[in-house]
Amino acid sequence: MDPAVQTMIDNLEKNTGKSLDQWVTIVQQEDFKKHGEIVKFLKADHGFTHGFANLVAHKSLKSDAGSASDTDELIAKQYKGKEHFLPIFQKLKSEIAAFGKDVEFVPKNAYVSVKRKKQFAMLVPATKSRYEVGINLKGQEPSGILELDTKSSGMISHRVVINHEEQYSKELVDWLKKAYEAAG
Template sequence: MDQAAQTMIDNLEKNTGKSLAQWVAIVQKEDFKKHGEILKFLKTEHAFTHGFANLVAHKALKSDAGSVSDTDELTIKQYKGKEHFLPIFDKLSKEIKAFGTDIAFAPKNAYVSIKRKKQFAMLIPATKTRYEIGINLKGHPPEGVLEIDTKTNGMCSHKIHLKDEKDVSSEVITWIKKAYETAG
C-alpha cells in the first residue's frame, strides 16, 4: 500500500472515530451493490467528503488495486465488450510511463487511476463508443481537445474524449504531461 493511501486510512479513523474496517462493515450491512450508492450514503448520512467516501466504497466492493490479488483482472474487466479500446489504453500507458519513473497505475473497476504524488489522470473506457481521459489541471480553461469535466465529482477537473487509437495525438499527450508535471 502506498503512503498516500495509508495516510488517508489513518485520517479516516482520526476524523470519524471509526476505522476503515468498521466503515466497510457499516456499508456492507446496508447491502449496497453499486459504488454510487455507497458514495451517496456516506456523503448524505455521514457527511463524508468525496475522497473518504470513495476510499470506503472501493474497499467495501473490493474494486480497487489494493483489494485484489491480480490488478490485471480489473483492467480486463473494464475492457470486456470494449476490447477495441485496448490499443488506446496500451498506447496511452506507454506514453505516460515515459514521463518518469514515479508513476503508479492503480486500476479500479471502471477506470485506471494514474498517480504521481497525487492522481493526475484517469483512463476510462466509458461506453462502447467513447473513451475518456480524465485529467487534473484545476483552474486551467478548456482549450483544444481539453473540456471541463462536470461528471467525476471532482476526481478530475478536465476530460478528453477519444474514439480511436489515432485520436491519441501529441496534443492529448501534452495535456496529460502537463497534469503529470503539476502532480509532482
C-alpha cells in the same frame, strides 16, 4: 497501499474511535448489498462524511481497487466489450511512462489513475464508442481537443474524448506531458 487511502483509514479510527475492520463488521451485520445503501446508512446513522462512508462501503463490498488481488484483472474488466480500445490504452501507457521514472499507473474499477506526486491523468474506457482521457490542468483554458470536464467531481479538470484510434494525436500527448510536469 495507496498513501492517501492509508491516511483515510488512520483518520477514520481517530475520528470515530473504531477501526476500519470494526466498521466493516458493523456494515456486514446490516447485510447491505449495495454501495449506496451502505453510504446512506453510515452518513445518516453514524454521521460519516461522504469520503469515509465511501471508503467503508468499498472495503465492505471489496469493490475498490485496493481490495483487488490482481490489477491486470481490473484492467481486463474495464475493457470487457471494449477491447478495441486496448491499443489506445497501451499506446498511452507507453508514452506516459516515458515522461519519467516517477509515473505510477494505478488501476481502479472503472479507470486507470496516472500519478506523479498527485494524479495528473485518468485513462477511461467510458463506453463501447467513447474513450476518455482525463487531464489535471487547473486554470488551463480549453483549447483544441482539450475540453473542460464537468462530470468527474473535481478528480480532473479537462478531458479529451477519443472515438477511434485515428483520433490519437501528438496534441493529446503534449497535454498529458504538461499535466505531468505540473504534478511534480
